[in-house]
Amino acid sequence: MSGSICLRCLARPAVSSVEQKTLRITAQSAAAFSTSASLEANSAVKKKTTSVVKPGRGANASFSKAQGQIRKGQPGARTGKPPGEGERKAIRKRVVLSNTNAVEVQGLDNLSATNIDDAAIEGQVLGLSNEVIDALRATEAFKPTQGWSLFRRPATLVRKETAELARLMQEIESKKTSVRRVIYGERGSGKSVLALQAKAMALLKGWIVVHIPESKELVLGSTPYAPSTEAGIYNQPHFTAAMLGQIAKANHTVLSTMRLSQKHDLSVPIQSNISLDRFAMMGAQDPDLACEIYKALWSELTAPSAEGAGLARPPVVFTIDSVAHIMRDSAYMNPDVQPIHAHDLAIVNHFFKLLSGKQALPNGGMIFAADSGSNRPTIAGFDHAIRRNAALAQNKQAPEWDPWVKVDQRSIAALNGVDVWQLKGLTREEARSIMEYYAKSGMLRQTVNDTLVAEKWTLSGGGIIGELEKGAVKTRI
Incomplete structure (x- = not known):
């Protein structure tokens, strides 16, 4: 009897398949040294049900986490008013032209119509009058990336290129000639500021000033467009x-x-x-009339000057910044769903007619296209045309482009016969003058001597004005 009982105790117990599955899952979950997940789901454990919170009343009602929303009052929840239409762009383009914490420079003269042609102002820092500042601000000539907000009021250095501009303006007024140039150079070399100086001197002389601050806005496809009366040309x-x-x-x-x-x-x-003031405002207030009034206004501005009240026509200065953006296809599409070249946009087409000399300026003027070093696409045709024109101006052999690189022939042809002007660094004397202005404004806390000027001039890549300003004013150690 005892033998049968012992044999029955030692025998393997009969366990059903369901019980075996439960025991196996329990053993796996209780393993002390295992970090892997269970191979099979535990059917005995019920899934947790998520409760959906219905939105409450009002526009600020919060939703549940299951719907991917953040509850009101939690970290990361938006508590302020969302920015309105165009508010972000206005903040990004906002330009500050005064710093009340900066020291006002005593004895700072203004750039005026009487001293523009004076050779003695070369190498000096001159301020801008309120009338000129208002006019330049209207054309968006000031840029947020420039250092205007560091000083008490806007002032600019009269470098040797500025003196060259003044000499060219004298020649334009006496001979009714026109100057057409592309300004290029390193990043921070002062291309946009040189174009600003040209507009400031033109305003003081009573010339007409037209400026396009960012050519990129013409080709982004962000404004309405339509075919014009001229075949293949599109209006904006x-x-x-x-x-x-x-x-x-x-x-x-x-x-x-x-x-x-x-x-x-x-x-x-x-x-x-x-x-002409009221005539231009009619087009500004009605986009449906803007294109035809723009064309008629330029016909008036480029008409020969005549005797009589209101018939005199002064020279014109037309400048555009970041010209490389309009040397390629735009984001607009033609009826065949093909990209429209930037030169087929009416305003761009008109500018290049003036730059190439196809449209004359009977009363004289300046047409400047400034390149950009900070926000610039790589355009092989434009770069080749710049190198070609620079070599021809120095009586050198024009370089040949790489046959394996796709080149836009329209960009090359648009610059045929156009002068190019390379901006380089300041001289040591000009660097010393601008650094003394920094010190008088209280923005440079060091004594300006030959050693400091040589150090900053060298570290700025040979007097690159943008790098000099960074090293002397913007950098704090």
């Missing part, structure tokens, strides 16, 4: 209206004294003796 009505508004505000003093001298076939009746 809203951009043209904004540009007419800038022209009217910046040149109000001059345009208000000028009136229409020609008859124009417009879609609306126009007063025959209307001032």
